[in-house]
Amino acid sequence: MTTKAPRYSPTAVTISDVINYLKQNVQLQGQHGMARSGVVVGDTDNIVTGILIALDITEALLDEAVENKCNFIIVNQSFFTQPLAKITPESYAGGCIIKAIKYKLTIYIFSTNLDHLGQGASHRIAHLIELQETYPIILQKVSMYRLTTFLLPHAAKHLIQSLCQVGAVLATEQLTAVAVNDHPVLGVEAVSYFPAQSGLEFLQESQLTFMVPMFCKERIMQTLLNVHPYKKVTYYLEQVEVIVNNRGSGVLGSLPIELPDKYFLKYIKTKLNLSYLQHTSYFDRPIKTVAVYAGSGSGLLQEVLNKKIDAFITTGLQYEQFLEANGKTLLIDIGHHATRLGLKKLILALLSKEFNNIAILRSKTITNPIHHIND
Template sequence: MVYFIRDVISYLETWAPPAYQESYDNAQLIVGNPDAEVTGILCTLDATQEVVAEAIEKGCNLIIAHHPIVFKGLKSLTGKNYVERTIIKAIKEDIAIYAIHTNLDHILGGVNSKIAEKIGLKNTRILSPKSGVLSKMVTFIPAAHTAQVLKGLFEAGAGEIGAYKNCSFRVNGVGTFLPTEKANPTVGKPGLSEEVSEDRVEILFPSHLKGRILAKLRQVHPYEEVAYYLHTLENENQEVGAGILGELETEVEETAFLAFLKNVMNLSVIRHTKLLGRPIRRVALCGGAGIFLLEAAKRTGADLFITADVKYHEFFDADNQLIIADIGHYESEFFTKELLKDKLSEKFTNIALYLSNAVTNPISYL
């Protein structure tokens, strides 16, 4: 079966919707033609000239990167820095570059879940869930058609709350209306007042699915004019947000756990606050620059917070309440390319998938 770049993007964005990326981010197709047929996919943390060369060598015309090569606006393409040189090389060689960044950070099963899996955390949940990303729809359905309409809405992605699917609330009442002469009513006749036994149905859905949900409602609802209300909710979406919190199977002594962490994450060094003389059981983490989640980690009673890019004075903010372990930005997200390859292999079984061998870490240690 032939797949195009747009097919790969659609699959990834169903998994990690672009709506969940931060406002400063640039997760999208950065270079390339979405209508091009995919010859092979190279998964990487960063897109660099070396990675583009590797894609050419492996016969891949699509690079899936975690970090966007273009973060700021480009005003020229003259090759004066590594960003411009990488873009120029990709365009010349007809290599597409797609970035899936903070949207992949913000989902269960994403970047932070991969880190949690590597270090053996159980009972994981989002450390800082996002609010304002859920909507509620209220609509009115003739009782005889309620099951049919709900089935369509569920298929479109509505009605999921955590581990529960097909969730809704309904109460029966009486709907009244008077069709005008221009109307073509499903029930009743123009010019005659009508009363119908209707179900008031309330259902939640991710806000970014609004267009799809409304299109499905109009498709499956029997009425010519569909009555509905939409509300953006302040509720936190427990499936979307920053960081992960979880627990180790058993308590581990501090030094032993840091040694384990260093080994399992292939670290050269761990920068950490002083040890507190108590075992590690509850662990909070955030791949990349995640110190903004320190207070959330404290509130949850975490014994240790794993992240990267911690500044000198920010280590003081641990305040003897937990241990901060800075494992490095590249190191914390290294296994993201493995996560991407595994996800893509579930769908695109006939496309060559590769993990980049390029070491794109700009930091070295003596």
């Protein structure tokens, strides 16, 4: 049995190393106010002694981190939503901050959408309710650079290999014609020319187009200039948005069989082990197509309505949105905590791929503050 060699020495991994890895591999939420991702307490230059993954911050959770010698806490939910006028032990946020500073803990708010990796909490729910033929509600768009350059066909293979080794992805390769008088390379006499009606002579070149990830741009451009055989390198670089196939926000799919709405609600409650759920009124229509978004789905509701999906499972909805959806889709709010179940396991799997010499734990402390009376 072989194991992946660690990229970092266990004595050399800093908290900033872990944060940079997450930023490069996961799309963070563009949230407003104080809820955005980032460090809220602590020093990112500290060496990691252990990582504790949690959904919420409480003082009991911080005690668990100290007990397990974890000085870096990755938490999904921020523990304050407004700027703090004062930090005192009497307040919830103040007590947490004071304890974190006392024990030299670093807290990182990780508000993220792992759906973009194809393995998010939405996918977990879709799997539990056995959705088939799934695809995203909203396709992911990634900002990249499109790099186009030209060179003689016999030199194209080496340049393609060199650029792909540093992160570029070849998009197209085609032959084109260029006037000899304008050509920037020496030794053109070795190339076969073909005359045009204008009297100018032309030669064939390969036109190569690459997609360049944002974080690879500098080393790819340096490699291009170093490896390209021409003394004067002609290239075009433009920023574009690219749709990533079958990656994006939320999950759309179909149930194995149609279910009446009342049976579907019981099915969801059982499969997801829910103590309660909120939904719009029943309507005389069987449920077959289902959308799932494990987060605040208010921003995706209109897209779901436009697609005429039978049911939408999410949370964080407003009263007015239930009115809007009523009679159009079976809108189901399963609660904030339920949509995040399994998230700690997903983050653990993501980090373990890169940092397999560091203790990475899922918190055992129950932090959900909302309880319901069961009938």
